[in-house]
Amino acid sequence: MVSPTDLRTADAREVLRRVFGYDAFRGFQQDVIDHVVAGGDALVLMPTGGGKSLCYQIPALVRPGVGVVVSPLIALMQDQVDALTALGVRAGFLNSTLDLDARRRVEAAFLAGELDLLYLAPEALGSRSTVQLLDRGKIALFAIDEAHCVSQWGHDFRPDYLALSMLHERWPDVPRIALTATATSATRAEIATRLDLTGARHFVASFDRPNIQYRIVPKREPRKQLLALLRDEHPGDAGIVYCLSRASVEKTAEFLTANGVAALPYHAGLDASTRAAHQQRFLREDGLVMVATIAFGMGIDKPDVRFVAHLDLPKSVEGYYQETGRAGRDGLPSTAWLAYGLQDVVQQRKLIETSEGDAAHRRGLARHLDAMLALCETVRCRRAQLLEYFGEPATGACGNCDTCLDPPESWDGTIAAQKLLSTVFRLDRERNQRFGAGHCIDILLGRRTEKVTQFGHDSLTVFGIGGELREAEWRGVVRQLLAEGLLAVEGDYGTLVLTDTSAEVLGRRRSVMMRREPERPASSRAGRSRASAAAASAELPPAAAPVFERLRAWRAAAAKEQGVPAYVIFHDATLRQIATDAPASLAELSRVSGVGENKLAKYGEQILAVLAEAATTG
Ligand code: ADP
Numbered sequence: 001m002v003s004p005t006d007l008r009t010a011d012a013r014e015v016l017r018r019v020f021g022y023d024a025f026r027g028f029q030q031d032v033i034d035h036v037v038a039g040g041d042a043l044v045l046m047p048t049g050g051g052k053s054l055c056y057q058i059p060a061l062v063r064p065g066v067g068v069v070v071s072p073l074i075a076l077m078q079d080q081v082d083a084l085t086a087l088g089v090r091a092g093f094l095n096s097t098l099d100l101d102a103r104r105r106v107e108a109a110f111l112a113g114e115l116d117l118l119y120l121a122p123e124a125l126g127s128r129s130t131v132q133l134l135d136r137g138k139i140a141l142f143a144i145d146e147a148h149c150v151s152q153w154g155h156d157f158r159p160d161y162l163a164l165s166m167l168h169e170r171w172p173d174v175p176r177i178a179l180t181a182t183a184t185s186a187t188r189a190e191i192a193t194r195l196d197l198t199g200a201r202h203f204v205a206s207f208d209r210p211n212i213q214y215r216i217v218p219k220r221e222p223r224k225q226l227l228a229l230l231r232d233e234h235p236g237d238a239g240i241v242y243c244l245s246r247a248s249v250e251k252t253a254e255f256l257t258a259n260g261v262a263a264l265p266y267h268a269g270l271d272a273s274t275r276a277a278h279q280q281r282f283l284r285e286d287g288l289v290m291v292a293t294i295a296f297g298m299g300i301d302k303p304d305v306r307f308v309a310h311l312d313l314p315k316s317v318e319g320y321y322q323e324t325g326r327a328g329r330d331g332l333p334s335t336a337w338l339a340y341g342l343q344d345v346v347q348q349r350k351l352i353e354t355s356e357g358d359a360a361h362r363r364g365l366a367r368h369l370d371a372m373l374a375l376c377e378t379v380r381c382r383r384a385q386l387l388e389y390f391g392e393p394a395t396g397a398c399g400n401c402d403t404c405l406d407p408p409e410s411w412d413g414t415i416a417a418q419k420l421l422s423t424v425f426r427l428d429r430e431r432n433q434r435f436g437a438g439h440c441i442d443i444l445l446g447r448r449t450e451k452v453t454q455f456g457h458d459s460l461t462v463f464g465i466g467g468e469l470r471e472a473e474w475r476g477v478v479r480q481l482l483a484e485g486l487l488a489v490e491g492d493y494g495t496l497v498l499t500d501t502s503a504e505v506l507g508r509r510r511s512v513m514m515r516r517e518p519e520r521p522a523s524s525r526a527g528r529s530r531a532s533a534a535a536a537s538a539e540l541p542p543a544a545a546p547v548f549e550r551l552r553a554w555r556a557a558a559a560k561e562q563g564v565p566a567y568v569i570f571h572d573a574t575l576r577q578i579a580t581d582a583p584a585s586l587a588e589l590s591r592v593s594g595v596g597e598n599k600l601a602k603y604g605e606q607i608l609a610v611l612a613e614a615a616t617t618g
């Protein structure tokens with residue numbers, strides 16, 4: 001057991017090594033830690049998986065007093081405390097889930113100086129008794145986690161966060177550190193103002209997540225495409241599948257389960273206890289797939305989520321990046337996969353049109369959607385486009401996204417666009433009628449459908465002039481024109497209408513480059529072999545793979561016995577290194593990254609026994 005009194009005199013690097021078992025700080029962790037240890041305020045922006053927790057956990061251990069962590073994620077506090085306890089750190093939490101006895105115990109420990117970290121829900125700071133409790137103890141620092149919750153424009157807004165500026169007024173000498181993975185500079189400015197952190201030092205990391213492979217594919221039969229992805233590239237892996245509606249969450253979860261993939265639904269329509277139970281199972285069991293609306297995911301710090309799949313178009317690049325960022329926190333290869341089609345554009349545009357709020361609000365939504373569509377339609381490196389969106393200069397093609405791995409062809413779609421827009425123009429004159437994309441394409445392809453003949457559209461001059469493209473290609477044309485705002489949809493039936501800029505194309509004053517629609521679903525082989533985002537045992541030396549499996553089995557049993565998620569015991573990355581290095585003694589084992597003093601004392605002998613057994617039985 002690490003002795004807490006020793007730690008008090010230790011420096012940050014020693015804490016990193018002894019408690020967490022890591023050799024070196026990542027990125028600017030050390031700068032943040034030094035700054036906060038010295039009593040400074042900090043605003044930290046780092047992508048998910050960047051290592052934000054250490055930025056406040058280590059100062060809390062080094063400075064005298066208790067580090068108070070404000071977090072909106074009540075359902076995850078127990079896991080956070082369990083993970084710290086496993087490291088030998090003394091942690092507790094206060095929130096509405098505790099009964100009176102448990103609350104009293106935590107309060108007593110806090111007052112006796114027997115805690116290193118105390119987690120609080122933001123609403124707790126609105127209660128007088130909690131504030132008085134804090135007044136009676138010694139506080140090392142305040143950490144405000146998920147600080148973007150203070151932003152009224154973001155989708156995670158928590159009114160209680162607005163009151164957090166009181167921390168500074170009430171405890172002016174206690175350093176504050178606010179942390180978020182939300183990247184835009186507008187959000188950053190809002191956090192600084194609302195939390196009264198304008199004088200704080202800002203630490204802004206690169207938002208690149210090189211281990212995540214970004215892929216956006218044309219949507220055909222989305223559930224089947226998803227199943228193929230899971231079977232081919234992620235058998236037995238844990239992952240998250242995002243859907244827009246509760247109904248499609250339910251259907252997709254049923255579909256996966258019926259096809260032998262262990263999947264659970266999660267959406268706001270399920271009662272709280274079912275949601276909590278599903279989240280709990282996702283965190284604790286290996287290899288479960290969570291099918292969810294965006295109600296799921298904030299603060300999920302499961303390190304081995306191997307893929308995040310979107311079956312519907314996200315509303316903004318911010319949301320998309322935050323959701324996909326939940327993959328691969330452990331730094332191992334992971335996949336972010338999105339299936340996207342014409343219907344998504346029509347649906348999202350319609351949602352905006354019918355949304356509540358004034359015109360300015362709707363324009364804001366449309367701007368966000370446009371950026372997302374531009375990402376989907378780009379022929380450039382997806383990562384470069386994402387990073388530029390967040391204000392980071394592009395560093396060239398990444399080599400780990402679909403456009404880098406399998407460059408799409410672009411083609412001059414000006415004439416096709418003119419044909420389509422002319423058709424829309426002709427139909428537009430029959431104002432009382434409602435004609436969507438399907439009907440326009442039927443006309444272009446010269447199909448005498450019932451509707452075409454009923455309205456006499458086979459006598460239009462545009463009838464049958466589009467034979468050079470397949471139906472899927474025409475849908476691509478419609479989608480890309482919608483994405484670029486050269487065409488719009490209106491009303492409940494998705495009627496196509498011209499926009500102010502359509503005339504530029506019709507009048508040949510503007511050309512339109514398009515992304516070519518692939519003939520068949522692109523094979524995923526290229527992505528797979530290059531990124532090997534496969535099962536967790538990929539890439540291990542042949543001799544180490546069976547050892548890794550044994551270690552995982554040992555870990556699963558230990559996690560079950562203690563009632564904690566497997567990753568609280570050791571991360572995959574640590575077990576992989578143990579399997580590869582095959583340490584022969586406790587001293588050698590202690591050098592593996594992720595093996596701190598407490599875990600060495602607790603599990604060291606067991607690990608060596610598993611290794612010895614693996615060596616003798618082969
Ligand atoms: P964030 O909160 O920014 O999403 P975490 O704090 O959960 O990220 O850290 C992500 C992962 O990286 C965790 O598994 C953590 O243990 C690991 N990690 C953080 N800092 C280091 C480091 N300096 N060396 C090795 N691993 C680290």
Ligand code: ZN
Binds near residue numbers: 381383400403
């Ligand atoms: Zn790329």
